[in-house]
Amino acid sequence: MTSPAMRGPEDREFALRASDADREHVAELLGRAFAEGRLSTDEHSERLEAAYAAKTMGELRPLVADLPVVFAPPTASSAAAVLAGTSVSDAAMRYGGEPVVAVFGEAKRTGRWLVRSGLNARALFGSVELDLTEAVLEQREITITANAIFGEVIIRVPDGVILHDEGSAVFGSRKLPSLSGTVFGPETPVVHVRGIALFGNVEGRGPRRKWFRSR
Structure with missing residues (x-):
């Protein structure tokens, strides 16, 4: 088993506990994908239920892994926020x-x-x-x-x-x-x-x- 000290930054990040804001962020991404026809009604319903039940960031990530979005929730690092096209201050304002x-x-x-x-x-x-x-x-x-x-x-x-x-x-x-x-x-x-x-x-x-x- 890999010790926490030997894990990479990304592993540690997605082992973090998910917040309500994190779950809301993924729910919004799923809603957009559903509106664009990328998810069926059943797929959207199943993923949405899983998003609200998720306890860690690692459980949220697979829910949008096959969608054309960047998984950069509000608790992510500043580098991830920049990759999402959003500054840290903007992300805090939106999801705080x-x-x-x-x-x-x-x-x-x-x-x-x-x-x-x-x-x-x-x-x-x-x-x-x-x-x-x-x-x-x-x-x-x-x-x-x-x-x-x-x-x-x-x-x-x-x-x-x-x-x-x-x-x-x-x-x-x-x-x-x-x-x-x-x-x-x-x-x-x-x-x-x-x-x-x-x-x-x-x-x-x-x-x-x-x-x-x-x-």
Whole structure:
């Protein structure tokens, strides 16, 4: 048996434990391949299930080994990130942040909370709602990776915030329109929404309106 000290850098790298962001990265690559017709429905379903069950980087790598992509997850080295055409800072921005996950259930983030420069939301046969109306944005522009697989991700933003759709839909829908009256300027907050809607729905909504009864 080869001792850890005798293993090469690549062996040690792929023996690392996989994070939620790593699994999300592979899931997104599989979704793109499915959308391009490189994987059948059954193949995509099997690999997606394996991706979310993976515990190490070495278990994730074979899932995309026969696809025209570069396996450079966010925990990879800076050299791997460059090979993927992404700088380390870009990778951290895209995949950083605490994940919000709903599996056969519901998850919500509401009230006053800090939204970091990157946020991951995953709805698998469930529903995720991200309410940004009272949230504090870490930066003027943030990126949300929203993957809705047989589920839905709802992103609620206050007036004056621009939603920019950068994701894809496969047998699903994405509705991220700009709110009426929103004007782009140098100080306008922008939310970039990436990810995939696979038999699911990713939707942007405005703030909840309060209605008062007159007495």
